[in-house]
Amino acid sequence: DVKVTQSSRYLVKRTGEKVFLECVQDMDHENMFWYRQDPGLGLRLIYFSYDVKMKEKGDIPEGYSVSREKKERFSLILESASTNQTSMYLCASSWAVGGALHFGNGTRLTVT
Amino acid sequence: KQEVTQIPAALSVPEGENLVLNCSFTDSAIYNLQWFRQDPGKGLTSLLLIQSSQREQTSGRLNASLDKSSGRSTLYIAASQPGDSATYLCAVHTGANSKLTFGKGITLSVRP
Numbered sequence: 118d119v120k121v122t123q124s125s126r127y128l129v130k131r132t133g134e135k136v137f138l139e140c141v142q143d144m145d146h147e148n149m150f151w152y153r154q155d156p157g158l159g160l161r162l163i164y165f166s167y168d169v170k171m172k173e174k175g176d177i178p179e180g181y182s183v184s185r186e187k188k189e190r191f192s193l194i195l196e197s198a199s200t201n202q203t204s205m206y207l208c209a210s211s212w213a214v215g216g217a218l219h220f221g222n223g224t225r226l227t228v229t
Numbered sequence: 230k231q232e233v234t235q236i237p238a239a240l241s242v243p244e245g246e247n248l249v250l251n252c253s254f255t256d257s258a259i260y261n262l263q264w265f266r267q268d269p270g271k272g273l274t275s276l277l278l279i280q281s282s283q284r285e286q287t288s289g290r291l292n293a294s295l296d297k298s299s300g301r302s303t304l305y306i307a308a309s310q311p312g313d314s315a316t317y318l319c320a321v322h323t324g325a326n327s328k329l330t331f332g333k334g335i336t337l338s339v340r341p
Contacts (some may be wrong), residue, residue, distance in 0.1 A: 121272075159333040160318075176330065207272055213259050215322045218329060220272040 119144045121221035123208050129227045136195040138224050140208030148211045149191035150218070151175075151183065153204040160207070166191055167214065198228045230324045231256045235332035242309055243340050250304040250335050252319035257297045260322040264293050264304050267316045267334065276304070276317075308341045 118182060124139040142149065150165040152175075159187030164183040172183050184192045191210075195202055208221045232255045242248055252262070261280045265273040277286045277293040279302065285294040292305040302319055318334040 123272075157333075160331045165252070207298055209273075213322070217263060217278045218273075218320070219273055219275060220265075222272040223270070225270070 119146070119210070119219040121210055121219050123206075123221040123224050125224050126222065127225050129229065130195075130198050131229055132137075132199060134195075134198045134228075136198050136226070136228075138193040138195075138206055138208075138226070140191045140221055141189050142191075142210040143189065143190065144210070144212070144219075146210035146212050146219075147188070148195040148214060148216070150211075151179070151181075151191065151193045152207045152209065154207055154223075155204050163193065186219070197203070200228050201207065202226065203228045206212055230334040231259075231330040232338050233319060233321055233330050235317075235335050237331065237335065238288040239336045239338070244309060244311060246309050246339075247263075248306050248309055250306070250317050250337070252302040252304070252332055253299045254302075254321050254330075256323050257300050258323060259297060262295055262302050262318050262322070263329070264275045264291075265318045265320065266300075267318060269315075272336060273318065274336075284311075293333060311341050313337060314339050327334060 121142045151163045152160045154160050166172045166185045182194045206224045209218045234253045262305045263278045264276040267273045278285050279295045290307040295302045316334040320329040320331045
């Protein structure tokens, strides 16, 4: 079974802090994704990566950046956290572009 | 632009009922469609993936069908159980290189 692990289940940060959300997958998947999920808005794609060192903007990249130094690890960075970034953050991976997506358990981030 | 709709937003049924969850999409030129389950506060679990060339997929008590011409997919749950209570989301790939477009989900409650 594919395992996608997000390092934190819950995180509380202060406004202006730099925040790192870590995601690791153990199935040698090429593609990794970061989404945020908010009530009434559903899932929205922040960034994705089709290969190591590669990244592409999703639908809502503003205020975020990503890092993919190794194939199995995809990090989401909030450069200067703001209260409107309080959300559930979900990492996912897939073997192929257009392939089945496998999600981690999510990180509930609260910015105060 | 692809849009994915799931109606109703919530559903409550007694245990033992066979039920159908609907998903509709506006652009019928899809690559594949995936159904997910999400428990409260958790990530998404992949249930079934249907390629555009397929009409249905089955896994245990779950059966998903796809009708591209009418822009619809249904998830059939046989003999529902309280453990099936969760939010069910469908998501569509509108091309091999595209991102997923998610519906907002149907929250199912199965009453004992």
